[in-house]
Amino acid sequence: MNFTSTEENYIKQIYHLQQEKERVNTNSLAAEMKTRPASVTDMLKKLKNKKLLQYERYRGFKLTEPGKKIALGIVRKHRLWEFFLANKLGFEWDKVHVIAEELEHVSSDELISRLDLFLGNPSFDPHGDPIPDRNGKIPQVKQLNLLSLPLSQQATVSSVTNQTGEMLDMLKHYGIGLGTVLRIIKRFDFDGSLEIRVAKQPPCIITEQVAKNVFVHYAKNTT
Amino acid sequence: MNFTSTEENYIKQIYHLQQEKERVNTNSLAAEMKTRPASVTDMLKKLKNKKLLQYERYRGFKLTEPGKKIALGIVRKHRLWEFFLANKLGFEWDKVHVIAEELEHVSSDELISRLDLFLGNPSFDPHGDPIPDRNGKIPQVKQLNLLSLPLSQQATVSSVTNQTGEMLDMLKHYGIGLGTVLRIIKRFDFDGSLEIRVAKQPPCIITEQVAKNVFVHYAKNTT
DNA sequence: AATTAAATTTAGACAAATCTAAAAATAAAT
DNA sequence: ATTTATTTTTAGATTTGTCTAAATTTAATT
Ligand SMILES: [Mn+2]
Ligand SMILES: [Mn+2]
Ligand SMILES: [Mn+2]
Ligand SMILES: [Mn+2]
Numbered sequence: 001m002n003f004t005s006t007e008e009n010y011i012k013q014i015y016h017l018q019q020e021k022e023r024v025n026t027n028s029l030a031a032e033m034k035t036r037p038a039s040v041t042d043m044l045k046k047l048k049n050k051k052l053l054q055y056e057r058y059r060g061f062k063l064t065e066p067g068k069k070i071a072l073g074i075v076r077k078h079r080l081w082e083f084f085l086a087n088k089l090g091f092e093w094d095k096v097h098v099i100a101e102e103l104e105h106v107s108s109d110e111l112i113s114r115l116d117l118f119l120g121n122p123s124f125d126p127h128g129d130p131i132p133d134r135n136g137k138i139p140q141v142k143q144l145n146l147l148s149l150p151l152s153q154q155a156t157v158s159s160v161t162n163q164t165g166e167m168l169d170m171l172k173h174y175g176i177g178l179g180t181v182l183r184i185i186k187r188f189d190f191d192g193s194l195e196i197r198v199a200k201q202p203p204c205i206i207t208e209q210v211a212k213n214v215f216v217h218y219a220k221n222t223t
Numbered sequence: 224m225n226f227t228s229t230e231e232n233y234i235k236q237i238y239h240l241q242q243e244k245e246r247v248n249t250n251s252l253a254a255e256m257k258t259r260p261a262s263v264t265d266m267l268k269k270l271k272n273k274k275l276l277q278y279e280r281y282r283g284f285k286l287t288e289p290g291k292k293i294a295l296g297i298v299r300k301h302r303l304w305e306f307f308l309a310n311k312l313g314f315e316w317d318k319v320h321v322i323a324e325e326l327e328h329v330s331s332d333e334l335i336s337r338l339d340l341f342l343g344n345p346s347f348d349p350h351g352d353p354i355p356d357r358n359g360k361i362p363q364v365k366q367l368n369l370l371s372l373p374l375s376q377q378a379t380v381s382s383v384t385n386q387t388g389e390m391l392d393m394l395k396h397y398g399i400g401l402g403t404v405l406r407i408i409k410r411f412d413f414d415g416s417l418e419i420r421v422a423k424q425p426p427c428i429i430t431e432q433v434a435k436n437v438f439v440h441y442a443k444n445t446t
Numbered sequence: 447a448a449t450t451a452a453a454t455t456t457a458g459a460c461a462a463a464t465c466t467a468a469a470a471a472t473a474a475a476t
Numbered sequence: 477a478t479t480t481a482t483t484t485t486t487a488g489a490t491t492t493g494t495c496t497a498a499a500t501t502t503a504a505t506t
Contacts, residue, residue: 027482043463057471106325261497281453447506457496459496476478
């Protein structure tokens, strides 16, 4: 079956909201879609008709299995295009999302499989988010918030949740990007800020606000 | 100003029809757009309102200068994406058009200028059609129909007008592609077919029907 | 010049996606 | 257990792009 861009955007957003809350409600979806609850209700009926949504009025809703499959396909396209934009065209990570928001709706399956191959079957997008494979399987990495990283445990930056230009600016200043290796030297309980060593640079201090948006991972048996 | 995909498709198609006939008429545009004349009339009014079209009812129409600028921008995007699909993702030329038909509507200007750079600022798409530059300037090559090529004049294949899979199949069989060097050995007046030598292969015979879709160019002072 | 044919436009309707305003259902507070 | 507040849905309107059928204009024939 074929879906409109609008339907796809709704499906994808429902999927993202489901990741946080088992069941999604009308108002929060309306907020995310920057539209009115009444419009959301209309779309919910349509998606229910197409068997993509479990939905009873006033009771909240969530994607069916077919619906989730569709959602994962769109997420896959979105993140592959983001990877392309960042790694082939040289866009900064804070610019890729808006453009991928359009590219994700281009409908050719062969386009995506060729793009995937061309990019070298990447597993993570420029924000560190996992790219589902053609079957919808998502690579799982046990991530850890930088705030919870044990003292002096060396770790690699794997994703950043705040993907704005301001955050990008800040991290660039510190020399932090995806794949950057760092460790915590000292924790200041006064305001929660951290003294960290980024790669081989001299130590620096970052605020709790920055740290809570940075996720890292590390192998269990590495110092 | 911003235009819908539908508006862009109309504008582009009007541009293409104008290349053949100074003034375009409703029925031929309807045929190209696979829609009804009544729908075309509706769109003509809208484009006239937006100052993109010179149009008086029953009198035919053509793009204004601003309209032509828009059209060239869309043609540029379409052909750059076709180039990308063919030369980076490895699509055959008969598959790229349909996909580019969607990609051409992705709206970011920076995307196109970066894509252009990434592709090496190509001048021709996979069908040999010229790619307008960012100012809408089209590289002019004096092309010649293969039927009009003087006997034994060596020439290079520069474009093919019939861009179907069947034609691609046929040309592949003859070893003909864009950039292929060939010359005519003999002209058969009986049915208009041509004996040609493709590159260094043994001579072969192609029908008038094939030849009339193939365009070539050659330097004036080359044998 | 009058008639016939072809091309084009208008009138009115419809589907998709949106909105506002009002009604209905559910949840929270007294 | 009522009342009040919040959430959600319905009703009805709007915009975009499409359609069919009928009316109008232009072109072609007699
Ligand atoms: Mn989108
Ligand atoms: Mn992303
Ligand atoms: Mn198109
Ligand atoms: Mn082309």
